[in-house]
Amino acid sequence: MAHKKNKPAEKENAERWLLTYADLITLLLVLFIVLYSMAQTDTQKFQEMAESLAITFGGVGRSGVLDGGRSLVPGPSVSKERRAMSNTQERINRMIAQMGLQGKISVSREERGLVISIKDSVLFYSGSGELSGPAMEIVGRVARILQPMPNFIRVEGHTDTDRIHNTRFYSNWELSTSRATNVLQYLLHSGGISPDRLSAAGYGEYRPKAPNDTPENKAQNRRVDIVLMVSGFNKYEPKAENAGHSAPAEEPARENDE
Numbered sequence: 001m002a003h004k005k006n007k008p009a010e011k012e013n014a015e016r017w018l019l020t021y022a023d024l025i026t027l028l029l030v031l032f033i034v035l036y037s038m039a040q041t042d043t044q045k046f047q048e049m050a051e052s053l054a055i056t057f058g059g060v061g062r063s064g065v066l067d068g069g070r071s072l073v074p075g076p077s078v079s080k081e082r083r084a085m086s087n088t089q090e091r092i093n094r095m096i097a098q099m100g101l102q103g104k105i106s107v108s109r110e111e112r113g114l115v116i117s118i119k120d121s122v123l124f125y126s127g128s129g130e131l132s133g134p135a136m137e138i139v140g141r142v143a144r145i146l147q148p149m150p151n152f153i154r155v156e157g158h159t160d161t162d163r164i165h166n167t168r169f170y171s172n173w174e175l176s177t178s179r180a181t182n183v184l185q186y187l188l189h190s191g192g193i194s195p196d197r198l199s200a201a202g203y204g205e206y207r208p209k210a211p212n213d214t215p216e217n218k219a220q221n222r223r224v225d226i227v228l229m230v231s232g233f234n235k236y237e238p239k240a241e242n243a244g245h246s247a248p249a250e251e252p253a254r255e256n257d258e
Contacts, residue, residue, distance in 0.1 A: 154200070155199070
């Protein structure tokens with residue numbers, strides 16, 4: 001009589017637990033990324049990360065909103081402000097090209113907003129805080145472009161490390177502050193920008209863009225920055241009672257910049 005051979009029992013896959021473990025580690029990583037991002041003041045990077053997570057884990061066409069929670073995806077007002085900022089940047093770049101000011105005026109996006117950086121030689125005579133004649137036309141055109149935006153505007157004056165000490169300015173602090181204030185005044189009067197949107201600061205030589213070791217680098221540091229602040233930074237600005245400029249930007253209509 002033939003005997004059946006007993007087949008050895010199939011071994012269970014001892015590595016199945018790795019799948020569950022990998023899922024757990026992935027979820028923990030996502031959790032720590034979200035917690036870390038929320039602990040930072042870098043609003044723009046957090047929003048970019050949130051969009052990426054929503055697309056990755058929410059799938060195309062899904063909202064990415066947890067029940068009873070807040071959406072990780074930026075709302076329409078944030079997206080509208082980004083479009084308005086991009087439109088404004090394009091208009092400033094067109095103005096720079098039209099006036100032949102490449103290399104003398106630059107515009108860039110930073111976490112805090114849109115930064116229009118103007119070399120001092122475009123605006124002032126050496127050692128002076130008063131706007132030159134050509135500078136008034138430049139600042140006036142910038143003012144007309146920025147006027148439709150409701151965001152706060154900060155004007156920042158900067159110098160190089162060369163000391164100034166004359167009858168008008170005791171130090172670079174006074175020079176940089178005077179230059180920022182004079183640009184602010186012209187933004188106010190030529191562009192009709194509301195005064196409660198404007199502020200000025202003088203940083204002297206202490207916020208350089210480049211080391212003050214060559215004439216070229218010093219020229220980069222002698223500048224005035226006009227910063228169109230993103231609405232996320234409005235909470236850090238002191239507000240007058242009933243101030244009405246905390247709303248995100250409306251997208252300005254495209255206009256002729258001339």
